[in-house]
Amino acid sequence: MEQLITEDPTRIGPYRLIARLGAGGMGLVYLGRSEAGRTVAVKVVQAEHAQHPEFRKRFAREVEAARRVGGEWTAAVLDADTDAPVPWVATQYIPGPDLTTVVARDFGPLPEHAVRTLAHRLAVALQSVHGAGLIHRDLKPSNVLVTVDGPRVIDFGIARAMDSLAGDSLHTRTGMLIGSPGFMSPEQVRGLELTPASDVFCLGAVLVYAATGRLLFGAAETGLNAHLFRIAEEEADLTGVPESLVDLVRACLDKDPARRPTPADVAARTGPDRTDEWLPGSVLAQLGRHAAQLLDFAPDPRIPAQAQPAAPHGLPQPPAYTPTTPAGNFPAPPGFGPPADLVPGAWAPPGFPPVASGPAPRRWWGLTAAVLAQIAVVIGAATMNAAAPVIQHDLGLALDALLLMFLAYGLAFGGLLLLGGHLADLLGRKRTLLIGLVGFAAAVALAGSVPSSALLIGAFALQGAFAALVSTAALALVTGVFTEPRERGRALGIYAVLVGGELAIGVFTSAWLVDFLGWRMCLYVVSALAGVAALVGSQVARDPAARIRPDVPGLLLGTGGLAALVYGLDRAAGDDGWTDPLALALLVVGTALSLVFLWWQTRTGAPLVPAYVIKGRQHVGSRLALTLVGMATLTMILILHPYLMGALAFGPAQIGLALLPMVGALLIGSTQISARLQHRLAPRQLAVPGLLIASAGVALLALLDGDSSYAGIVLPGLLLVGLGLGVALVPLLATATGGAAPEYAGGTAALALTAYNLGGRFAAPMTAGILAWVISARLDGIPNLPEGLAEAVKDGVLLGGQGLPDSLSDVVAQTDAVVLGGYSVALWCGAGLLLLASLLAGLLITAPAPARVR
Known part of the structure; x- marks a missing residue:
């Protein structure tokens, strides 16, 4: 709760306003009391919506239908005035925090018994809502209030009034979304006609959140469209959901609405089998403290307020609606936190960011740094191939030593890509890119100055290792800072030139540089280019490190599998080809480790990459x-x-020049065609x-x-x-x-x-x-x-x-x-x-x- 501010009215209808409870997509929510002393939640419509005639008509119909909803696990609609200058509706006030606050901030994932009880009572509540001819449309944790005796569903049916705003200039101007992206059904995403089965899908998403502390399809801040794609197309990740509930939750989340169970089926399969309290003791204690705060709360007399309700144009505009932001502003009492043992396989409770964050500052610096970094990696690798005969002559290398040099680089680069990506998540993309560039520059400079084969092999191994860090961090940086579809398309269009044209670019640049500068000086130039990329990268806005745990088993499995595959393929390219026994053994081992790695990622609660x-x-x-x-x-x-x-009869430089038109065509295809059409x-x-x-x-x-x-x-x-x-x-x-x-x-x-x-x-x-x-x-x-x-x-x-x-x-x-x-x-x-x-x-x-x- 928050104190009222100067712009807030003191009364709405017959209710004296006491405090602000929060803001939503429809308007502000106040705590009010009637003359008889009953406490209610008063929802006041935004002035912008109140001026929309179609919204008023639908709002009135939905409020009237919501009055008919009964049942003990809902918050009843008590009063409303849909014809007032500022329409409002008063509902039963539920003295408890919402499920988001309990899971994300105060406690963490709920135990199995609590999740089962939650499923049963939410299903009973949906039966009441559907029995009144309504579809909730926005069932999510912030619309589930947690009380001592059970959860309560709020805001049923009201979301449909917002549909009247879709498709006109108001919808475009506000960027409003009907439903909350983390808890929408596939049919909502596709814009299809909704049935009660849509609420059942949302119920499944709520249960996954309650049991694991994470959104069903991950966070949505990388881009709303990408998140909605996952909802519509990909299978749900049920890691961490209690085994006894997995089949039921999976059925609720079926992409086909006709195959989902009804709320009555869910209620029947989750009937209570225990008579003790449904919540852990620490949560119940917090609910008691919350109720005590309500009893002690009084408006601050020092804050003047309006004596009458403001006209529509004077109603304070609430902040932009963030559906999954935890509600409530009271501090957590000391000693009230996550339990020592979370549900096995559960993810740590996340903090929920806005659905779509604004453009990252200095993101074009990030793209420039990524491009320069990748060019340095490409030229550095190509120089090894172009200068191999000269290097062999200058250092007196045996053929085996020369081949070992290529193998060292290939093993380090190919085997450590997963490590580079995981470090980018653990340390931050910018920090990992800078570490990789500094190490890469040093390794390349070392390779250019070594006097012996042993040092050269070691230097190229280091070059490959840091190149893996640079490549993964560079791509992660590009995909992480560009979230707007058009900009993301342009950025990936530029980056795609380096992916698809790296061989042609490498052959062209390394051939000319080696011819004109010599292989040592060429490596020094690459080192300097990496330094420039690091300087540019230092200007990128810092991205915070993710709050995830290292996946050590996953890294060992993935890195071991990739190293075995790279070495096995290198052996298969030799004289004995695919008949080399060691090559075949390495390929079998590498494939097995890689499959175990993929299996592990779908089972662990702290994966390197999520199961979806x-x-x-x-x-x-x-x-x-x-x-x-x-x-x-x-x-x-x-x-x-x-x-x-x-x-x-082309020489090395001519071959590089002959391959260059492919890069030009690739540039046109990626930046002028694909990047321009990707968002359409x-x-x-x-x-x-x-x-x-x-x-x-x-x-x-x-x-x-x-x-x-x-x-x-x-x-x-x-x-x-x-x-x-x-x-x-x-x-x-x-x-x-x-x-x-x-x-x-x-x-x-x-x-x-x-x-x-x-x-x-x-x-x-x-x-x-x-x-x-x-x-x-x-x-x-x-x-x-x-x-x-x-x-x-x-x-x-x-x-x-x-x-x-x-x-x-x-x-x-x-x-x-x-x-x-x-x-x-x-x-x-x-x-x-x-x-x-x-x-x-x-x-x-x-x-x-x-x-x-x-």
Whole structure:
């Protein structure tokens, strides 16, 4: 309760006002007393709504219907004046806090017996509401008041009056939402006709909240549309709900209203089996103190108030409605807090932010820092490949040491992506990005100055580890600070260029830098670029660290699984290919650990990523598509690089320049097409056509032969691939990283990057295996082929232009035709992977267009 202020009236109808109880979407709520001494809650309509004729008519109908609601677990409507200049309704005052206050602030998740009793009595209350011909429409914890003898449902039926404001300028101006996003049914989200079953879904959401202390589909501050998508499309995460209630709650949350139980069914299945108090003793003690405060409360005589009710235009405007903000302003008494042992698997009670926060300050600084950071990572990795022969010569490295250098980087980067994402959640995105950039800059500078192979391998391992932190924090920063759909689309459009075009960008920049500066100076330039990115990142507004616990078992399982997969795929890309026993063993172990990691994330109460991100249809579909895109893109580059070098005699710098148009097309597709349409079209309406265009580009490249020219096939193919990837990657990244609560933005980003990175890792052994299989099968038809040339050809090397004797010209022509045939098969496989990605995106990513969410 709060004291009245100067602008408040002293009386509403026959009721003397004593205090303010709160504010809602409809108006202010006062504590009042009648002449006979009865205490009531008086709800006064906002002046803005009172001036709307249709609202007045519907408000009057709903109040009249609400008067007919009986039952002991509701707050009865006692009086109303819907024709007054400022319409009002008086209801029975329930002397108790709402469920949000009890769970989120004072106590924590309720024990099983309390949740069962809550389910029974709320179901009985809904029977009364539905029996009067009403649908509650806004059943949520703040509309459930907690008393000593049981819960009470308030505000039944009144929410429907707000429907009359939907679709006109008032709705647009106020941004009002009919219902509360954390506790809306799928049919509410889709704007369909509601039935009493909608209240049953909301009842299930309330029970999940009471049992676990969390919103059913996570917090909504990352964006309202993304949150509503989860409600409409994804399965509920019931982690922490008592086992005896899981089946009932799951039935209440069925997406199909016809399959949900009725309130009578719920009441029958949760009938009380105990006669003792329904709440823990500490909660009952708090309720007693709250009642005592009410008895002792008196208006402050020092605060002047209006003698008469204000006219509509003079009514004080309440603050913007935040449906899940805990009500009540009285301080918690000493010693009254969460119990020592929460419900097993329950999440810590969250503090509920507004549904949609405003734009993050200095968010464009964040995007700039993320882009610079990712460019530094890309160039740093590409320099290793471009300068490998020079590094080997300068340091006298053996081939095994050179290969170990690449393995060290790959293991550190691929294996620690999940750690980087979790640190971004635990420490904050900005802090993790700065730590990663400083460490990355130091590691790259160390690599540029080392005199020996051992130090070089260690330096590149450190570079990979910090690159993992930088990449995940950068993506989490972009997705975390851009919540407005249009801005988020533009930001992801820019970032998608670095994801889809990283190979082409890396080949181009590293080739030119190594040629002009040398490999050591090139690494120093990358280190300086990381320093600039850190300087820019320091200007980003600080994001608070999430209040989550470290998921140590999840990190061990996930990191171990990824490391085994990366090492196994590296072995599979070697001479023995997929027949290497160690490679196969590592892949089996890595797959098993990864599956256990995913299982653990759906079971633990403190996951690295929440269960709805692991199991949600949209997230699974987008991650699978990203994996296939990663495989197809790297397969294409692995084929084009030797083709341009062998068939067209391009040098490293020329190859980089030849691949650059793909980046330009990707930029156009992502920023000028996808980013502009993302907030209007459903994700799959962009992802599927984009992937089909990219597949067509790779299929065109599969037609390459010895006489093909760069302008005739290579350039058009690259332009199609770039344009298609640009259109597809924005919705894929948005879906893969969207919908997660802010405290899991890092983990969700890490999961998306892991999917894409694993796809790229699979591409190398897959391409090598395809080339070896196709070429070996076709070499048998070439007579008099020297053994040394046969081994080179099996590795996919074009012999034309290698300066071989003219006497071998016929053999060279035949072997080149065989190799080009292998290239073609590999590229057709890449095109097929993109086709498969488009199919999965079309089938699994079913979220509607943002414009369709009401």
